[in-house]
């Protein structure tokens with residue numbers, strides 16, 4: 001699902017209006033009718049009080065059309081005009097007249113107005129600012145946002161939470177905290193960034209009939225990856241195949257007290273389809289791993305407690321490395337020497353990333369197309385600190401281009417960055433914020449590369465399946481009890497769901 005910029009949406013609006021020979025008011029009618037249908041389907045005429053706050057632009061116009069439809073269906077309404085500018089849009093004015101024809105007279109809220117009482121059980125729909133916000137709202141408008149945020153009523157934002165910019169950082173406390181956002185056509189990038197995602201409890205994208213051909217022709221930087229896009233990538237297993245068909249993964253890592261990390265990665269790799277899995281660990285890992293996972297093979301470093309040599313005869317299809325490996329001087333030396341002679345594709349995580357950050361010259365030695373999977377702390381060490389989410393993305397793209405690597409920014413919505421492009425993951429949940437879940441991801445991506453998926457496809461698909469397995473595990477165990485092992489156990493169901501379930505599109509978990 002492409003993520004469009006505000007400008008691309010405005011262009012699509014214009015194009016659609018021209019091509020379909022409709023007026024902009026008709027497009028607004030269509031958009032707001034979708035809003036109404038969504039709300040009406042859920043409320044079914046319930047006698048709840050709905051407060052609709054409208055701005056004076058087209059976002060406000062949407063709110064007015066919604067108010068008209070709700071009025072026509074007998075809902076209990078209060079409509080307000082947040083009068084932050086005298087510069088009303090044409091379609092706002094048209095729809096204000098239409099609402100007045102229904103004998104609905106909005107209350108004007110301006111600087112100094114007493115704010116309306118909002119009950120805990122009421123619903124707030126806010127259509128104050130949409131994509132058109134271009135500068136900080138006036139203080140009294142910010143106070144209104146604050147008032148709405150302190151209310152216990154369920155808050156629905158139209159298109160985006162008012163106060164958020166779509167293309168740059170929004171200062172703290174400048175926006176409405178929405179429980180639900182009904183956004184037009186496609187989700188916006190800001191829904192997935194940590195700094196602004198927190199304003200979006202949940203969201204749904206409403207198809208307002210913007211011209212599909214025009215939209216499909218737009219180049220976008222980001223894609224929100226949904227199941228229907230991944231399904232075609234999935235490779236069915238064929239009958240006359242054997243373990244050699246599905247690659248040999250080598251998982252390198254572990255140190256005294258952190259052998260479990262390798263256990264998790266290797267097991268995840270095994271349960272994600274790698275034909276063969278070998279682990280390379282310090283000698284202290286031999287017995288526990290042989291005992292715990294009989295399906296994998298082991299190579300051991302001569303050193304007992306940490307990796308110090310990193311030499312082996314094996315020629316695996318792919319190597320996943322760094323989990324639990326430690327960053328001691330001896331390990332760093334072995335790692336650096338290994339990178340100089342290695343030509344095999346790498347999936348680098350945890351301490352491999354920390355070692356790269358400590359000696360950036362080593363980045364020149366990683367094979368092109370390698371996958372790096374930092375969590376936010378590791379990312380900071382790797383690309384340097386950032387000022388805000390937009391700055392972070394810019395730095396991540398630059399890093400990916402400079403070192404020709406796939407950068408996985410792990411988080412609530414994991415971003416896979418490759419060159420100019422970014423893929424935003426749609427699965428996963430806060431239960432996965434538990435030690436070892438990243439080790440599992442390393443194993444999953446490694447397994448997919450071993451099976452012949454291109455590294456970028458393997459990464460995007462692996463991140464999705466890992467999150468899906470976490471979601472399946474959470475539905476059984478809840479967030480608190482979720483553990484990395486439980487994620488691995490659900491990998492099979494995650495793969496199966498990819499082919500057997502229709503897959504939700506256009507609605508997602510939120511940022512809170």
Ligand SMILES: NC(=O)C1=CN([C@@H]2O[C@H](COP(=O)(O)OP(=O)(O)OC[C@H]3O[C@@H](n4cnc5c(N)ncnc54)[C@H](OP(=O)(O)O)[C@@H]3O)[C@@H](O)[C@H]2O)[C@@H](O)CC1
Pocket residue numbers: 010013024025027028031032055056057058059060062084085087089128129130131132133134135136137138158159160184208
């Ligand atoms: N046909 C279509 O195009 C469709 C559009 N749709 C809807 O339109 C929404 C975009 O509408 P919009 O462009 O009118 O902008 P909106 O967000 O309502 O803001 C209003 C105006 O406020 C102004 N302004 C900005 N910052 C300000 C500030 N701090 N303080 C005071 N004023 C400020 C600025 O005007 P300016 O003063 O800069 O001239 C701005 O234009 C979009 O989100 C969707 O809901 C749908 O109906 C589908 C069809």
Ligand SMILES: Nc1ncnc2c1ncn2[C@@H]1O[C@H](COP(=O)(O)OP(=O)(O)O)[C@@H](O)[C@H]1O
Pocket residue numbers: 374375410411412413414427428429430431432433434435436437438439440441
């Ligand atoms: N709140 C969350 N929502 C969705 N996924 C999450 C959340 N928190 C963590 N995850 C996922 O869990 C994994 C955590 O990785 P990482 O921090 O490296 O863990 P560890 O180092 O303990 O293995 C990542 O894949 C991340 O995307």
Ligand SMILES: [K+]
Pocket residue numbers: 059126127128129130157158159160161162
């Ligand atoms: K809004």
